[in-house]
Amino acid sequence: AILVCSTLLISFALAFFLERRVARPVAALVAGMQRAESGELGVRVEAARGGEFAFLAGSLNRMLSRLEELTAGLESRVRQATRDLAEKNRELQQANERLWQAQLEIGRSGRLAALGQMAATIAHELGTPLNSVLGYTQLLRRQPWSADDGEKLAIIESQVQRMIETIRSVLDRTRDRELHHAPVSLGPLVAEALTIVSSRLAGREVALQSLVPPDLPPVPADAAALRQVLLNLLTNAIDATEPPGTITVSAVVLPQNGRPGRTLELTVSDTGHGMAPEELRRAVEPFYTTKAPGRGTGLGLAIVDHIVRAHGGQLEVESARGHGTSVRVRLPMEES
Ligand SMILES: Nc1ncnc2c1ncn2[C@@H]1O[C@H](COP(=O)(O)OP(=O)(O)O)[C@@H](O)[C@H]1O
Ligand SMILES: [Mg+2]
Known part of the structure; x- marks a missing residue:
């Protein structure tokens, strides 16, 4: 009975010792690691009093601190890079808009040149016959006419003059700008x-x-x-x-x-x-x-x-x- 009692006692003592010195610190380490794994990098494991487990807990805590620092650094670098990228994107957009504007301007100057060309064509096409109408009208007016007919010819002449003037002024306004060599x-x-x-x-x-x-x-x-x-x-x-x-x-x-x-x-x-x-x-x-x-x-x-x-x-x-x-x-x- 004494033997049984002492064996039991020793077993309890051993179990108690194992639970205090081994199972608890291991559980604490495992719990800490699991929380760190789920992203809770701020977690720290309470160090047992001395021994290997205290050393392990200390190492784990230091590793977690280092990890926390690295993650924070990385996050700030990513934030900075994102900001830089957004800035570059804005610059690119602005450059693109300026390019479009330039293309619009060029289109406008092209249209103006086209208008000038059209005016020149029209002036040429209409100017030639109008000048001959004017010439013949002036010739006719030199002959003797009744007052009434002479007045009609004068009206024709002045109207043709007006048309020629109009064409000339349009042409002057749209004529190509001078080339600068x-x-x-x-x-x-x-x-x-x-x-x-x-x-x-x-x-x-x-x-x-x-x-x-x-x-x-x-x-x-x-x-x-x-x-x-x-x-x-x-x-x-x-x-x-x-x-x-x-x-x-x-x-x-x-x-x-x-x-x-x-x-x-x-x-x-x-x-x-x-x-x-x-x-x-x-x-x-x-x-x-x-x-x-x-x-x-x-x-x-x-x-x-x-x-x-x-x-x-x-x-x-x-x-x-x-x-x-x-x-x-x-x-x-x-x-x-
Ligand atoms: N590089 C080219 N290749 C094939 N066809 C062309 C080329 N350049 C001009 N052309 C022909 O000449 C025509 C007149 O050209 P253009 O005076 O520039 O007027 P648009 O480009 O407005 O049609 C075009 O419609 C096309 O039929
Ligand atoms: Mg073309």
Whole structure:
């Protein structure tokens, strides 16, 4: 009985000791780890009095502190990066808006130029017959007429004069602004035009490339007018090119073949659908377009031709159905 009693006693003591010194600290460690695992990084395990468990609890607590620091640092870095990204996004949006604005301006100046061209055409078409009506009326008035008929002729003459005046004043108001010639570096101008039109590609697989040599000498030209030439030609090339395709802008100084002065040749070529012979023949004609209403004005090439002539140059369009198009602009390198 004594043996049984003492064995029981020792067992209880042992159990008590194990529960106090092993099971409790282990449970505390496990509970702490579980809470940390569920995201509660602020949790700390109460260190038992000395021994391995106290050491373990201390290590765990230090690890948790370190983890808490790292997480806080990471969160603040993510917040900063998100703020930076939002800022960059805003800047990008603003740049995009400015680009759109610039494109609108260019469109407006294109429309103004088109209006000037139309006014010039109308003035020419109406001006010639009106001047002959005026001339004949003045001739007729020199003959003897009854007072009544003479008065009618005078009215006709003054009315025709009024029409001619009106046409002249409209023409004066819409006449092209003067071109301002200055040395123009083609490389940057072409790069700028390519950037502007690239937004029209909207992810289509069409490559835009500039083969303008960096050492090309500057050309005497009106930079704004030359930009308009490039934009109009590039717009046509983009409209004609189904992906995959390539649009190339190149420039070369032509060798002097007998003629005085050198010539710059600027070419915009595309691998697009090209033009049928009849289309090619009429392409430069004002208001000729094969595009859907609202998509084309038929004035792009007419304006290009107008500008190129105003620079003393020539325009040449080469195209074959299914084989793409090359538009060549030749400009004199020396001002005449
Ligand atoms: N690069 C090109 N490829 C194929 N066709 C073209 C090209 N450029 C011009 N054209 C033809 O010439 C026409 C007139 O061009 P344009 O004067 O710029 O007017 P728009 O582009 O408004 O139609 C176009 O409608 C098209 O039929
Ligand atoms: Mg066009």
